Amino acid sequence: MSEAKTLEAVQEVAEAAEVAEVAEVAEVAEVAEVAEVAEVAEVAEVAEVAEVAEVAEVAEVAEVAEVAEVAEVAEVAEVAEVAEEESFKQMFEASLKEHPDVRRGEMIEGMIVGINADAVIMDVGAKNEGSIPLAEFAEAGLELPAVGEMISAMVESAGGTGGVTLSVLAARKRESWGAIEAAVESGEAIDAVITAEVKGGFRVNLNGLTAFMPRSEADTDMHVKSESLIGQPCKVAVLEARRRPENVVVSRKKPMAGQVEVQRAQFFAERAVGDKVTGEVRRMTDFGAFIGLDGVDALLHVSDISWRRIQKPSEMLSTGQRVTVEIVKLNAETGKVSVSMKALQSDPWENVAATYEVGMRLTGTVRRLLDFGAVVELEPGIEGMIHRSEMSWTRSDVKPAQVLSEGDVVDVAVLEVDADARRIRLSLKAVSDNPWQSWLADHSIGSHVTGKIKNITDFGFFVPVGADLDGLVHMENLSWEKHGSEALADYSKGQEVECVVLGVDVEKQRISLGIKQLSGDPFELFLENVKRGDSVNGKVFEMKPSGAVVELAENVHAFLSRREIPREHEELKEGSEIEAKVIEVNRKRRQVELSIRQQLRDEERDAMRNYSQQAAKDSTPSALALELQRKLLGKID
Known part of the structure; x- marks a missing residue:
């Protein structure tokens, strides 16, 4: 078999190894046994029969091949394995680009793609989305973003059934902690918003991080009202900051104090008594109002607010009102300033x-x-x-x-x-008619009035005679017959009586009434026919140690003193009939005084006069008669 055919067979074996596993190819290349070649033949079931024969032939050749040829085949396999690993790496990197890796605590930026009732949806890459709780935006002091807007958030959790959970509040807190720690090191103030009043102080929002501000650190003015601080942005100094457990304590007063001290020094350096200044009513008390003047709280006393007399500053002023005042007192050492509003007004x-x-x-x-x-x-x-x-x-x-x-x-x-x-x-009352004068004009002295007894006192009783007008019936004006207290006992509250007007004192506002005056005064009637020196007859009404009370007529009594009764006169007792001389009459006190001694003396004198006159008519008087005449009449011829 030619070398070209051998190489072709090796390439086919390599392709078959890719379908199986790279490790198996390595084993085939290393062992190079016939059985493994047979497995390759099975993988290539779709090959033609001729090719299978060739593979078998190649397998035979491989069995007898030299070690050098087998090594060459293994080297080719290794090259194929490296190519496969490089291809897998490229595919994994492409996958990472399509699905970015997000980790908990990481800050990411993305676009808002949707908003629902509970959350804001943000695109975190490769069509992957994360959710941000809707309530966090308000808590962090952020406005709700619009769809399409780019924002930053922190990853709270990634993966799992919940997907990616994001937080703008955590992101704000991370930023805040950086600012807080920087403020602690530098001592500079940071921005804050006072959100609520809590026990002992206030809750403060530091760009999404919650801090505590003691009440004593809220303001340089200890009287500042809590409601005026809630919701107000301000600068605060960090007094204490700790991440674990989370605890931040801040002070609004500290940065204010430095600023106020600068303003205060400038105020006392530039201002003088008599200057006109404008300030705001900071707070009010019962005795005045405090006006804020460039770092100084000046006292505007209630008496200096207006020429008009007022009881409380709140009658003319309100907290937060801007007022123009004049400085009337200025003391840089004590830091006290007094101002006046009425000093700017004419008296x-x-x-x-x-x-x-x-x-x-x-x-x-x-x-x-x-x-x-x-x-x-x-x-x-x-x-x-x-x-x-x-x-x-x-x-x-x-x-x-x-x-x-x-x-x-x-x-x-x-x-x-x-x-x-x-x-x-x-x-x-001076702009209305005097009711006493009006009543007197309608009720002359001596006229009669009728009314029911309003109330009884120890000295008489009062009878209503008009609107809010009462007349007094003194007990001495109740009866001619009875003494005052005795007569007063005959009357009771509510009893209707008829009275005579005795007098009206407009200046003293008094109306005098009488009841006994309805009938004639027996005393005056008696005195119409009797005068001092007249002889009267009477009956002893009452015996007293000092004398006797003698009834001269009905309801008319006179007094007979014991010294006016001769010793030789018979003893008097109640009911004794007497004849006496009237020696004293007092109409004002309604008193008549009697004397039996004077009565007897006058009777004796009259008898002697009569005797002398009668004797003169009869004859010349004897020596005895002349002597008697001289003694009795005081006449000497």
């Missing part, structure tokens, strides 16, 4: 003396109610006081809240103006 009290006069009637607005009166605003910055005694004609101790309410528009009269003391006294 309304400068024209009060020329504008307001006593007796004027004005209209004002009730601004405040106090225990002792009401404050009425007459114009912005000008207020007057209505004392509670000037609120009602009929109720002198009325509570202001029972008559007025804050915000009421009222008519008032000016009672006093003191511009120096910044005081105006007003009256509410």
